[in-house]
Amino acid sequence: MGQTITEKIFSEHVGKAVYAGEIVRSPIDMVIGNDITTPISIKAFEESGAQKLANPNGFSIVLDHFIPAKDIASANQARISRDFAKKHQLKNFFDEKDMGIEHALLPEKGLVVPGDVIIGADSHTCTHGALGAFSTGMGSTDLAFAMVTGGNWFKVPESIKVVLSGKPGKFTTGKDIILEIIRMIGVDGALYKTLEFTGSTIAHLSMDDRFSMCNMAIEAGAKNGIVAVDSITEEFLADKTLAREPKVHYSDEDAVYSQILEIDVAALDPVIAYPFLPSNGHSVTQAVADKIKVDQAFIGSCTNGRLSDLKVAAEILKGKRVHPDVRLIVTPGTQMILREANKLGYIDIIVDAGGVVSNPTCGACLGGYMGILGDNEVAIATTNRNFVGRMGSRSSKVYLANSAVAAASAITGYITDPR
Numbered sequence: 001m002g003q004t005i006t007e008k009i010f011s012e013h014v015g016k017a018v019y020a021g022e023i024v025r026s027p028i029d030m031v032i033g034n035d036i037t038t039p040i041s042i043k044a045f046e047e048s049g050a051q052k053l054a055n056p057n058g059f060s061i062v063l064d065h066f067i068p069a070k071d072i073a074s075a076n077q078a079r080i081s082r083d084f085a086k087k088h089q090l091k092n093f094f095d096e097k098d099m100g101i102e103h104a105l106l107p108e109k110g111l112v113v114p115g116d117v118i119i120g121a122d123s124h125t126c127t128h129g130a131l132g133a134f135s136t137g138m139g140s141t142d143l144a145f146a147m148v149t150g151g152n153w154f155k156v157p158e159s160i161k162v163v164l165s166g167k168p169g170k171f172t173t174g175k176d177i178i179l180e181i182i183r184m185i186g187v188d189g190a191l192y193k194t195l196e197f198t199g200s201t202i203a204h205l206s207m208d209d210r211f212s213m214c215n216m217a218i219e220a221g222a223k224n225g226i227v228a229v230d231s232i233t234e235e236f237l238a239d240k241t242l243a244r245e246p247k248v249h250y251s252d253e254d255a256v257y258s259q260i261l262e263i264d265v266a267a268l269d270p271v272i273a274y275p276f277l278p279s280n281g282h283s284v285t286q287a288v289a290d291k292i293k294v295d296q297a298f299i300g301s302c303t304n305g306r307l308s309d310l311k312v313a314a315e316i317l318k319g320k321r322v323h324p325d326v327r328l329i330v331t332p333g334t335q336m337i338l339r340e341a342n343k344l345g346y347i348d349i350i351v352d353a354g355g356v357v358s359n360p361t362c363g364a365c366l367g368g369y370m371g372i373l374g375d376n377e378v379a380i381a382t383t384n385r386n387f388v389g390r391m392g393s394r395s396s397k398v399y400l401a402n403s404a405v406a407a408a409s410a411i412t413g414y415i416t417d418p419r
Contacts, residue, residue: 115247166266300331
């Protein structure tokens with residue numbers, strides 16, 4: 001019987017052919033923690049009596065949520081990770097000295113590679129499936145178990161095959177594709193399943209698009225999102241010193257899928273997810289007709305804080321000014337992205353237009369700092385969630401969109417079609 005990519009990755013790791021529904025104990029190539037979740041994992045690790053990490057080079061800590069520290073509590077929280085990293089001489093520890101949002105930073109560093117099994121105590125760990133890896137979020141104690149043993153238990157997920165056809169329009173991106181999928185199947189439509197993205201459209205999608213799609217697979221309830229390795233993946237990896245030798249897998253023609261979704265991307269307009277669910281998707285045309293006034297435009301997060309996002313924002317903002325009633329906040333995903341955007345002139349354009357550029361951080365996305373919404377305020381945001389109170393006050397509203405829509409809306413003060 002044929003296998004999916006996900007089944008093949010687990011088969012390679014456990015040393016025998018396994019299929020959806022089986023419970024397996026698999027070694028893990030990379031365990032990822034951050035400043036919010038890792039202290040809990042560290043506490044459980046130390047309470048277990050363990051003296052050393054099972055796979056120290058396969059453990060990364062990225063301080064990205066409240067760093068630089070926003071208050072005393074976050075400073076103390078970060079210190080727990082810093083002390084642990086120093087004690088164990090952790091090779092892959094990233095704070096202000098080499099900072100970035102974890103799901104943008106680790107691919108940039110070559111620390112996640114095709115064929116890996118990856119876990120992180122953050123639900124958007126599924127981002128790394130864009131590189132042809134199995135990557136998923138787990139709880140902090142699950143992380144601790146992997147820190148102690150080097151592996152964990154998994155139920156091999158069934159897969160949904162998403163067949164994408166057609167060339168996307170100029171301002172239709174990976175963000176719009178995944179928002180459309182979530183609109184179609186709902187926030188639990190892929191519960192504990194793999195979203196496997198396939199079809200002719202994939203050749204037209206950059207790695208940034210693919211990262212966005214896999215990042216938000218969790219918003220449909222999926223265990224992971226995944227894209228097979230191709231020439232675009234290989235080009236992305238070519239200039240990186242990879243932590244491991246890639247193991248490339250492709251789904252068999254007779255692989256079994258629980259469902260097949262087909263989407264004509266050529267006919268897809270930019271999608272706006274209205275409050276208060278990522279599944280509440282509407283065409284940007286409808287959003288324009290609804291005349292939705294915004295107080296804040298946010299471009300960034302682990303979903304859309306990459307160089308292509310800053311590029312399209314700069315192209316739209318060049319020679320224009322942010323609306324007097326709007327705050328435009330731009331958060332690059334990593335320091336490298338920030339530096340490259342600066343070299344290319346994107347940062348000057350954004351600042352000249354009236355935007356503010358922050359350090360790489362998850363802060364605004366989860367309503368922590370660097371862009372919190374006040375009572376009854378409305379944001380157009382490139383983040384991945386728009387639940388009640390997600391970016392601040394419980395009476396605020398967040399509309400999810402791609403970076404072009406967010407930039408265009410910052411200029412007009414209303415959700416705007418960038419086309």
